[in-house]
Amino acid sequence: MTDSPDQPRYDVIAIGNAIxxxxxxxxxxxxxxxxxxxxGMTLIDTARAEELYAAMGPAKEISGGSAANTLAGMAALGARCAFIGQVADDQLGAVFSHDIRAVGVDFDTPKRKAEPPTARCLIFVTPDGERTMNTFLGASQFxxxxxxxEALIASAGILYLEGYLWDPEEPRSAMRRAIEVARETGRKVAFTAxxxxxIDRHGEDFRALIADGLIDILFVNETELASLTGETNFDAGLDALKDSVPVLVATRSAKGAVAIASGERAEVPAxxxxxxxxxxxxxxLFAAGFLTGHAREESLERCLKMGAICAAEVISHYGARPEADLQALVVGA
Structure with a gap:
């Protein structure tokens, strides 16, 4: 059966860093x-990556990447997902490929034969749970x-794009083309800043995408909202964007999250x-819960609630992939 806008093969297909x-x-x-x-999150080169890795204590390797983590959460909630991202033909590339497929996400992007190696993020976690990320982008930026x-992109109800990957030239071009494909086939485009x-580097691009009506669902946190709009007041920042994006979602860490869609405002606590x-x-994982609810046409408040539940689960343990049964947590809430 041929996919149609009413019957997508996937709920979400995401393009992001394979880390x-x-x-x-x-x-x-x-x-x-x-x-x-x-x-914070700092981009590092090979030499700095080696220095920091040598300074780390006993470490745990877990496949990550922002959009890939979101898809892992969505798959855990029963959503149908696919991922596009670049790994190298090396050991960590094999680890990433295995891990994302093992959680139920389709991933078929051909591996890159040349240098640099697969991306990795060195994360130092302090006793208060705060994470300090140092990212070597490696193959992911190529x-x-x-x-x-393009047929895969057209087969998904929502195209989800990771802002981190907007920085390198090649994937930025790839994502622009993906947006064109999604628009041509009547699909929605979701974007996380x-x-x-x-935003400091590419805010002009992001604001142009918004002004041109190319973003249907925008995810920002409180700091990113201020960077994007120039408004230091949270509500003023929301007001600046709410009429330009069909669905605006803003998270505030321990203060919960707000979403505005078609004049409706919903808010949930953490x-x-x-x-x-x-x-x-x-x-x-907040995005995972929200997008899953959105794909199922849940209410705005329910989408936020699902996002908050998923975020709470992932911050209760090490790693950016869920460990508990998210479906059971969401259904029981």
């Missing part, structure tokens, strides 16, 4: 000694438009967590 996370607990003193910006399966530094162990992936 393996290397995570280790540490004390605040090590963050200071290494000159890291606590709680995703070319030619690697896109990812980090304020990305879900209670016994102990915050690691905030890695909180925004990614």
């Amino acid at each position: 393996v996370d290397v995570m280790a607990p540490c004390e605040d003193a090590l963050i200071e000694d290494l000159g890291l910006a606590k709680g 995703l070319p438009p030619a690697a896109l399966d 990812s980090e304020s530094f990305v 879900e209670p967590v016994a102990k915050v162990v690691d905030t890695t992936g909180a925004g990614d």
Whole structure:
């Protein structure tokens, strides 16, 4: 049967960084000694990656990447998902490919034979659960438009794009083409801003996408909202964007989240967590819950609630992929 806008093969197809996370607990003193910006995400080169890895304590390797984490959460909720991202033909590339397929996400992007190696993110987690990320983008920043399966993009109800991947030239071109394909086939486009530094570098592009009506669902956190709009007041920032994006979703960490769609505003508090162990992936899993609800045509408040539940689960343990039964948590809430 041929896919149609009313009968997509996938709920969501995402384009993002294919990264393996290397995570280790540490004390605040090590963050200071290494000159890291606590709680932030810094892009690093090969030499810095080797230096930081040598300074880490016992580490755990977990496949990550923002959009890939979101799809892992969606798959855990029963959504049908596919991923487009670039790995190298190396050990970590094999790890990433295995892990994302093992959670039920289709992934068929051809591996890159040349250098650099598969991307990795070195994550230092302090006792308060804050994560300090240092990302070596490696092969992920060489995703070319030619690697896109345009029929695959057309077969998904929602195309989800990761702002982090807008920085390198090749994947930025690939995502622009993917947006064209989604628009030509009547699909929705969702976009996560990812980090304020990305907006600082590419805010003009993002604001143009919004002004041109190319973004249907926009995810930002409180800081990113301010960077994108220039408004330091949260509500003023929402007001600046609410009429330009059909669905605007803004998260506020412990203060919960707000969504505005077609004049309707919904807000939910953060879900209670016994102990915050690691905030890695909180925004990614929030998007997983929200997008799954949206794909199922749940109410705006219910979408937010699903996002909050998924975010709470992932910050209760190390790693950016869910460990508990998300479907059971969502159904029971």
